[in-house]
Every structure is written in structure tokens, then in C-alpha cells.
Amino acid sequence: GESVGLHLPTLSVQEGDNSIINCAYSNSASDYFIWYKQESGKGPQFIIDIRSNMDKRQGQRVTVLLNKTVKHLSLQIAATQPGDSAVYFCAEILPSQDTGRRALTFGSGTRLQVQP
Amino acid sequence: NAGVTQTPKFQVLKTGQSMTLQCAQDMNHEYMSWYRQDPGMGLRLIHYSVGAGITDQGEVPNGYNVSRSTTEDFPLRLLSAAPSQTSVYFCASSRDSGNQPQHFGDGTRLSIL
Numbered sequence: 001g002e003s004v005g006l007h008l009p010t011l012s013v014q015e016g017d018n019s020i021i022n023c024a025y026s027n028s029a030s031d032y033f034i035w036y037k038q039e040s041g042k043g044p045q046f047i048i049d050i051r052s053n054m055d056k057r058q059g060q061r062v063t064v065l066l067n068k069t070v071k072h073l074s075l076q077i078a079a080t081q082p083g084d085s086a087v088y089f090c091a092e093i094l095p096s097q098d099t100g101r102r103a104l105t106f107g108s109g110t111r112l113q114v115q116p
Numbered sequence: 117n118a119g120v121t122q123t124p125k126f127q128v129l130k131t132g133q134s135m136t137l138q139c140a141q142d143m144n145h146e147y148m149s150w151y152r153q154d155p156g157m158g159l160r161l162i163h164y165s166v167g168a169g170i171t172d173q174g175e176v177p178n179g180y181n182v183s184r185s186t187t188e189d190f191p192l193r194l195l196s197a198a199p200s201q202t203s204v205y206f207c208a209s210s211r212d213s214g215n216q217p218q219h220f221g222d223g224t225r226l227s228i229l
Binding site for chain 1: 120149151157158159160161175206208217218219220221222223
């Protein structure tokens with residue numbers, strides 16, 4: 001099986017409860033943020049994104065909140081299901097130092113375990 | 117569309133060997149990138165490309181080379197494999213470099229003995 005994520009923080013919730021996964025980002029100049037879900041043996045899968053001119057964005061069962069003052073991002077999952085069990089990563093777009101090209105930087109991730 | 121395709125899925129190498137990890141996308145995306153994922157480290161950017169003929173270094177480029185001769189392909193070369201390069205490697209692409217989410221392949225699991 002996948003060895004990635006052995007030392008990740010883990011959030012354990014009951015099926016049907018709401019989940020909140022938090023992320024602190026590093027660079028106040030970042031202006032685009034993305035949440036990814038990664039299941040065992042798979043690549044990261046896009047969930048939802050938000051730009052820095054917004055505080056909140058909602059998708060299907062998911063909401064992302066952005067607090068630029070404290071450089072904090074959160075992902076809320078409503079009515080969590082067993083299929084939501086995965087590792088969740090936040091990512092920020094940082095401006096390149098040299099050319100202005102923009103590179104994606106990932107946080108270390110949180111494992112979500114949904115108990116039936 | 118197949119999306120982002122990575123080959124091989126698994127590979128074992130001996131220290132000092134070289135190899136190329138393949139990545140292809142069929143979405144006509146300009147931006148492509150390579151990451152490595154180690155336990156507890158998240159994904160770290162190795163190299164990226166904003167278009168054919170243009171590549172740039174990421175956070176951990178040492179020991180890796182890339183080229184981008186076509187829009188579709190972005191191979192990653194290990195010049196002389198070392199045990200520290202044992203990792204899971206992900207390739208990703210997006211329409212542009214700035215404000216679009218990236219699409220990831222399913223990874224290449226590489227072990228260096």
C-alpha cells in the first residue's frame with residue numbers, strides 16, 4: 001500500500017458529521033489557493049479553489065474559507081461520507097523569484113478518517 | 117481524454133543507474149510540472165515548464181533534469197540514482213501557470229537500492 005502520509009496529522013470523524021480541515025500557508029503574496037484530495041495509490045485530485053479577493057467559496061458539500069490576516073485556509077466537508085476518507089492537501093500559488101512564473105507549493109497534508 | 121499519463125508505475129533501480137520517467141498529457145495544457153512525495157513531507161516541486169522549450173527549477177531540482185520539446189510530453193531524468201531519490205513521483209499539468217488547478221497523474225513509485 002501507499003507509504004505516503006505515515007506521519008500526517010489525522011482527523012477522525014463519524015459518518016454524517018461535518019469535517020473541518022485546516023491549513024496555514026506561508027506567503028502573504030500568494031493569491032490563489034487549492035484544496036486537493038489524495039486517495040491511496042492515486043494522484044492528488046482537485047476539490048475546490050479560491051482566489052485571494054474572496055473569503056469564502058462553496059462547492060458541492062465543500063466550503064473553503066480564507067483568512068488572509070492570519071494566513072489560514074480551511075476546508076469544510078458537510079455530511080462526511082466513508083468515500084471522503086483520504087489525505088487532504090492545501091496548496092498555494094507563489095510567484096517565482098526570477099521570472100514571475102508561478103509555482104504551486106503544497107502543505108504537508110491531513111489524513112481524514114471517516115468512521116461508519 | 118486520458119488526462120495525465122505517467123509511465124512506468126513502479127521501478128526499482130540500483131544506485132548510480134540513470135532512467136527517465138515519462139509524462140504525457142492530452143489536454144493541450146501549457147503548464148507541466150514534476151513533484152516528489154515523501155512520507156510526512158507533502159509534495160515538493162522538482163521542475164516545471166510553462167510551455168514547450170521552457171523549463172525552470174522548483175524547490176528540489178538537484179539530481180534531476182527535464183526537457184520540454186513538445187506541449188504533450190515532459191520527461192524527468194534521473195542522472196545517477198541515489199537512495200535519497202526513493203520516492204513517489206507525480207507529474208501534473210494545467211492550462212496555464214497562474215490561476216488554474218493542476219491535473220495529476222497517478223504517480224511513479226521509484227525505489228533506489
